[in-house]
Amino acid sequence: MAAAPFSSDLRGCPVPRFCTGSRTIGSSSSGIEGNEFDKPDRRGALLSDNTRIAISQGMHKEEKRGQTVDFVAHSGDEHSDNGAEDASEEIQIDDADDYASTSDEEGVDCRDNVGHTTNNVIPIHTIDNSSHRDGSIYRVACRWKTDYSIANRNETWLDAMMLSDPKDCIQDGENCIVHHPHRMLQIFSLRLTKIPVDSGYVELYGYIAVRDSLDPLLNYVFNLSRDCPIIVEQGSLIRMTGPKRGIQSYGTILIEYDMRIKTRERDKDLQLIDGVSVYDDSIYAGHSFTNRIHGDCGAVDITLSLLDGAVEATVEVAISEVRSSFSLSVSSSISGFHDEIQLFHGTICVPCSLRRSVVAVEMGAWIHLEFNLGTESYSCSFKAKKHRCDSQDIKTELGIISVKVTWSTLATFCDPQKKQLILW
Numbered sequence: 001m002a003a004a005p006f007s008s009d010l011r012g013c014p015v016p017r018f019c020t021g022s023r024t025i026g027s028s029s030s031g032i033e034g035n036e037f038d039k040p041d042r043r044g045a046l047l048s049d050n051t052r053i054a055i056s057q058g059m060h061k062e063e064k065r066g067q068t069v070d071f072v073a074h075s076g077d078e079h080s081d082n083g084a085e086d087a088s089e090e091i092q093i094d095d096a097d098d099y100a101s102t103s104d105e106e107g108v109d110c111r112d113n114v115g116h117t118t119n120n121v122i123p124i125h126t127i128d129n130s131s132h133r134d135g136s137i138y139r140v141a142c143r144w145k146t147d148y149s150i151a152n153r154n155e156t157w158l159d160a161m162m163l164s165d166p167k168d169c170i171q172d173g174e175n176c177i178v179h180h181p182h183r184m185l186q187i188f189s190l191r192l193t194k195i196p197v198d199s200g201y202v203e204l205y206g207y208i209a210v211r212d213s214l215d216p217l218l219n220y221v222f223n224l225s226r227d228c229p230i231i232v233e234q235g236s237l238i239r240m241t242g243p244k245r246g247i248q249s250y251g252t253i254l255i256e257y258d259m260r261i262k263t264r265e266r267d268k269d270l271q272l273i274d275g276v277s278v279y280d281d282s283i284y285a286g287h288s289f290t291n292r293i294h295g296d297c298g299a300v301d302i303t304l305s306l307l308d309g310a311v312e313a314t315v316e317v318a319i320s321e322v323r324s325s326f327s328l329s330v331s332s333s334i335s336g337f338h339d340e341i342q343l344f345h346g347t348i349c350v351p352c353s354l355r356r357s358v359v360a361v362e363m364g365a366w367i368h369l370e371f372n373l374g375t376e377s378y379s380c381s382f383k384a385k386k387h388r389c390d391s392q393d394i395k396t397e398l399g400i401i402s403v404k405v406t407w408s409t410l411a412t413f414c415d416p417q418k419k420q421l422i423l424w
Contacts, residue, residue: 124291126275184310184360188339190238203229206259214248246312
């Protein structure tokens with residue numbers, strides 16, 4: 001049976017959804033709802049040298065709070081934004097007033113008060129005057145806010161695979177001499193490390209996004225609205241919904257976040273993390289590390305790495321034939337790293353396509369894809385290259401899985417005003 005064609009908008013197969021829109025994971029283009037996001041569409045200049053210096057100084061100021069929480073594996077189903085949901089029992093979160101020591105509005109600090117770092121997890125500094133909840137990120141004028149177009153809430157207009165088949169490519173044998181790999185940022189995982197809720201489960205919504213020098217507009221790593229939160233257990237992974245494209249890592253990168261815990265009443269939602277943090281391209285290259293983002297009512301761990309000479313790998317998975325319903329989990333890894341990137345976990349009932357995923361891979365390295373179907377495991381690997389694509393079919397007793405990896409370099413620079421790429 002012929003493989004199903006790939007599309008740019010990959011969807012999971014539908015299953016029953018919650019009445020309130022709760023789910024274990026998905027994608028959304030809206031982010032957090034609220035008046036604080038109704039700001040002027042203002043694009044500033046790209047990052048200046050003075051801004052790089054000023055912001056980079058802040059990244060060495062560590063927040064002396066928090067402690068490591070042992071990891072508790074929790075496999076929540078991941079589905080796309082077309083209504084595919086986890087068919088589990090809905091969890092209703094009580095009001096903030098029902099929790100002990102959780103409401104900062106009542107004058108109680110929800111944050112951890114342990115002043116040490118363990119297990120190589122390092123707290124990361126949140127820049128002053130970068131809060132969305134109190135509006136200081138828009139109200140207080142700073143040069144970095146202009147350089148990174150903070151008031152512009154639009155998503156990056158750049159997409160993945162933009163240079164997968166360039167017309168100006170010049171080949172020297174099998175190597176293109178026009179387009180070059182870049183230093184890139186790869187986020188491996190997000191983990192809900194600490195929450196002030198005794199039950200261990202919360203409904204989580206909001207966003208984490210990256211702003212880089214290629215295009216300072218929002219490149220979402222996680223983005224779900226209040227109407228479509230995910231149910232997450234303390235210590236479990238937060239399934240990422242992005243990024244939309246590869247993240248360039250020259251100069252300084254901003255990680256912007258506003259994540260909240262949903263309660264029964266909107267005005268009593270708990271602020272998990274809120275603000276902006278900074279990464280500089282001069283540190284941590286070549287190995288993964290974990291930073292802890294502390295907030296008023298919890299903490300999120302982010303594991304990431306800077307990769308030298310990397311290209312963008314866009315992974316697309318389609319289940320073209322289903323002989324019997326089966327559970328499926330898909331993960332990827334990069335040669336040289338032990339960290340896995342969770343791409344999908346759910347039940348496959350009919351032929352469908354999964355949400356595409358973008359991964360940074362160094363030239364000469366391999367991307368490994370692992371497929372777990374019930375008790376059976378299958379894998380395939382692809383070696384990084386600058387352009388074109390690779391594909392492979394995995395035939396199992398339960399169905400046929402078609403895998404496609406499209407390779408692309410990043411543009412050197414883009415003009416967000418004219419939406420124009422400027423290449424090497």
